[in-house]
Amino acid sequence: MNARSLLTSTQVADLLQASPTSVKRWADAGLLRCVRTAGGHRRFRPEDVDLFQRQQRQEGPAQETTDVDEWIVDLLLNRPYRVLSRLYDARSRLGSWAAVCDGLGPVLREIGESWARGELTVVEEHMATELLTRGLTRVAEGQLIPDNAPSAMLMTLEQEDHTLGLSFVELALRELGWRPVWAGRSTPIDGLGAAMDSYQVDALCVSSSEYANNDRRMADAAAQLAALCKSRGVILVLGGGGAWPSDLAGAHRLTNLVGLRAVLAGQVLAGQGLAGRVPAGRVSA
Numbered sequence: 001m002n003a004r005s006l007l008t009s010t011q012v013a014d015l016l017q018a019s020p021t022s023v024k025r026w027a028d029a030g031l032l033r034c035v036r037t038a039g040g041h042r043r044f045r046p047e048d049v050d051l052f053q054r055q056q057r058q059e060g061p062a063q064e065t066t067d068v069d070e071w072i073v074d075l076l077l078n079r080p081y082r083v084l085s086r087l088y089d090a091r092s093r094l095g096s097w098a099a100v101c102d103g104l105g106p107v108l109r110e111i112g113e114s115w116a117r118g119e120l121t122v123v124e125e126h127m128a129t130e131l132l133t134r135g136l137t138r139v140a141e142g143q144l145i146p147d148n149a150p151s152a153m154l155m156t157l158e159q160e161d162h163t164l165g166l167s168f169v170e171l172a173l174r175e176l177g178w179r180p181v182w183a184g185r186s187t188p189i190d191g192l193g194a195a196m197d198s199y200q201v202d203a204l205c206v207s208s209s210e211y212a213n214n215d216r217r218m219a220d221a222a223a224q225l226a227a228l229c230k231s232r233g234v235i236l237v238l239g240g241g242g243a244w245p246s247d248l249a250g251a252h253r254l255t256n257l258v259g260l261r262a263v264l265a266g267q268v269l270a271g272q273g274l275a276g277r278v279p280a281g282r283v284s285a
């Protein structure tokens with residue numbers, strides 16, 4: 001294709017009547033295909049813009065990624081009822097809590113970038129993310145899970161305070177009929193095996209944010225976790241934007257919650273002894 005027939009983000013924004021920031025966000029989220037110039041700028045083929053436009057029309061305004069700015073306004077203005085109503089509205093449109101939480105990824109990333117650009121203060125960032133966490137917890141705890149349901153321990157590694165990914169995991173788990181067992185933030189690997197034994201967990205879900213960008217440290221931690229899980233027959237799921245190794249035997253490396261549904265439902269279908277403990281009707285992906 002001739003480089004001159006490619007469109008810039010601003011030209012696409014004009015065509016779609018959106019802001020260039022939204023266009024870049026759609027591209028980065030993989031919703032709108034783009035190519036990069038040698039200088040790293042995004043360029044768009046007209047047919048990809050056309051396809052995106054048609055998909056948007058078909059799917060209507062249901063794409064969670066399109067209302068990032070509205071989410072951020074409600075979070076920053078500390079509107080708990082609006083946040084809850086947004087969560088339930090998104091659930092009704094997107095069909096699963098996993099999809100809702102994946103749709104919240106761009107909201108959090110935008111909050112992080114606004115903070116890094118100096119547009120949000122640390123206090124505002126804390127307030128916005130606390131409000132979201134509280135909303136997610138409130139929704140999650142409304143879904144009661146029987147004590148004998150399969151369970152997953154949720155944790156982040158030591159020095160990792162980013163727990164929102166775990167709140168996402170909790171919602172996705174409960175919807176599948178799984179019971180979350182919170183170890184939470186900055187959990188040491190020492191003593192983890194004993195805890196997994198006494199709580200008899202079926203899976204270990206570990207979240208790490210982009211802050212966890214030390215490849216070596218992440219690879220070491222992942223190997224230790226894989227060994228602990230393998231010897232106990234526990235499913236290991238490594239999620240979030242951190243630098244987990246991508247090809248570790250004995251671990252599922254996931255970057256979204258919809259994938260978690262697929263992994264856990266797959267485990268049940270694979271008949272690994274959990275099927276009898278999952279409430280009927282809860283296991284389909």
Ligand code: B12
Pocket residue numbers: 101102103104105106108109110111112113116125126129133159160161162163164165166168169205206207208209210211212213237238239240241242254255256257259260
């Ligand atoms: C909220 C937030 C905080 C909050 C966390 C509150 C909380 N309870 O979680 C607080 C204020 C505590 C915080 C602190 C810090 N933060 Co902070 N934070 C963020 C922010 C805005 C969102 C993090 C988040 O929840 N991401 C969740 C989603 C969006 O990201 P994700 O990891 O891609 O996960 C997706 C999937 O993988 C899936 N998923 C996640 N986990 C799991 C797990 C499983 C099992 C599965 C299946 C799926 C799954 O869910 C998501 C949606 O699909 C990010 C911005 C960003 N880009 O992430 C910065 C960010 C991560 N923070 C950053 C920084 C620098 C810090 C601090 C060092 C700031 C400081 N100077 O104190 C500290 C570090 C604290 C620590 N020791 O961990 C930087 C890291 C940059 C870097 N590469 O180092 C970021 C990227 C902001 C930025 N743009 O600069 N932070």
